[in-house]
Amino acid sequence: MSKDAIVIERIFDAPIEDIWKMWTQPEYFQKWYGPKGFTIPVAEINLSVGGKRRICMASPDGNMKMWTTGEHLEISSTERLVYTESMSDEEGNILSPAEMGMPEGYPVKTEITVSLESLGEGTKMVLTHAGLPADSPGASGWNQAFDKLEEYLNK
Amino acid sequence: MIMANYNDDQLSQIFSALAHSTRRAILARLAEGEATVNELAEPFDMSLPAISKHIKVLERAGLIIQGQKAQYRPCTIDVTPLQEISSWTEQYRHIWERSFDRMDDYINQLNTKEKKDE
Secondary structure, three states: OOOEEEEEEEEEEHHHHHHHHHOOOOOOOHHHHOOOOEEEEEEEEEOOOOEEEEEEEEEOOOOOEEEEEEEEEEOOOOOEEEEEEEEOOHHHHOOOOOOOOOOOOOOOOEEEEEEEEEEEEEEEEEEEEEOOOOHHHHHHHHHHHHHHHHHHOOO | OOOOOOOOOOOHHHHHOOOOOOHHHHHHHHHHHOHHHHHOOOOOOOOHHHHHHHHHHHHHHOOOOOOOOOOOEEEOOOOOHHHHHHHHOOOHHHHHHHHHHHHHHHHHHHHHHHHHHO
């Protein structure tokens, strides 16, 4: 894996248990994941080490669907979640980035680490997405998703 | 967040799907009528999974529709994306038409010259 990584730090006005739930329970993950306007029609999160993930992200007009798959590497409730993410087809077969029309050097497998720290009423979250350059479109995707998460928590 | 193709417009996806001779050959075959994956694979010295991958790429670009019946899943061509390419090309038509005009002018000049020489 390359040294590239997106690192984003956020403080949410919600207890750590809630943020953990937002990341690990499909029905909550679907509420905020994806860039602004995008929806998550499918989210399967098998929350065990080695357990698979299968996520579908749909564009705002619903015309474009992108599937990703991955595997959980580390689960320390409610503080640390590590999983891999790769582009895949609907059945969860990994697709090569070239096949998806991605630029050369785009990694087949990326790794996401979520670290949560309780601040009492609030929670500090550090997201590290290893394998993607800090200034790649994926970074703004994450930021938009966290804006959505914040909005959802404030409802 | 992995965001494949989301920054890409649909046209890029169509062009990238067409940027492979095997996939163009698959489309050409489907232009003659529907075919199963097995039938599509026949002319190629390629494994079935490899062909399936190419079909998936064409499917994602909207160029192929694959039937849902489990055993027999015929593929059919969908030309809508090709129409999009055609309308994209249209914006440059005036350029080649202009060169045809110039050719007309040149031929006319030649004809006039010949008549004079007669």
